[in-house]
Amino acid sequence: MRHDPEWLRRLLNLYPPYLGAGVRVRYIAPDFRRVTVEMPLRWYNRNYVGTHFGGSLYSMVDLFYMLMLIHILGPEYVVWDQAAEIVFRRPGRGPVRAVFTLTDAQIEAIRRETASGRPYRPRFTVQITDPAGNVVAEVVKVLYVRRREVTDQSCGTY
Template structure:
């Protein structure tokens, strides 16, 4: 797949997908690769947003549900971005500490090199204590 994280900080994650080896038999980016690019952002965002080695040690990010809407064929490098607001970060952290899990929604936008939206996703994620 060759996914490359290009920016990650508290509340934001952006990654890119190269065209090769992700081209399908129609010469456009394979749908499964687009989905994977968007879905993995939830985990990347959690790793930088929440203190998983300190206060939230033993917690892991999980995806509970995710949908994708394909808008147009993608050709070339595709970029996906998602964000989580500071208020949501605070709420998820508090819920996780109080109940062992904090649920949150993420939307990602996938764009081509011209900045045109090729797909969008909506997912439900959970920060959950293992054990």
């Protein structure tokens, strides 16, 4: 897995579902603790009433907390998306943005909670906002995180 945030940003901007929805990854921090994603309102991501299609709003925030933790925690951890909830607060009538951040405290809590080998299911909330800062939608993501089991090289089992 390549750990260059700029390379990953460019790759994600070529990802077909993001191209189709108009999603643009604008920034990935060198330490993967902050990501900024934007999406303009275009004819191909509007719904029947002319506002952002809810599926496009959700897709713009779907993978980022998982992706950030995969890079921060490294190969010693299993990280999966497990559940999500989206609440639409107001119609998206123009460009929208989501900013993902992970703090030292959140990362330390994950390491502490998974130290025994048991899975941990942290919850993260991200807001999708318009240019005025109004919340268009709020998404709660639940991830599944656990330390990988140590491989016994002598017998090939976990």
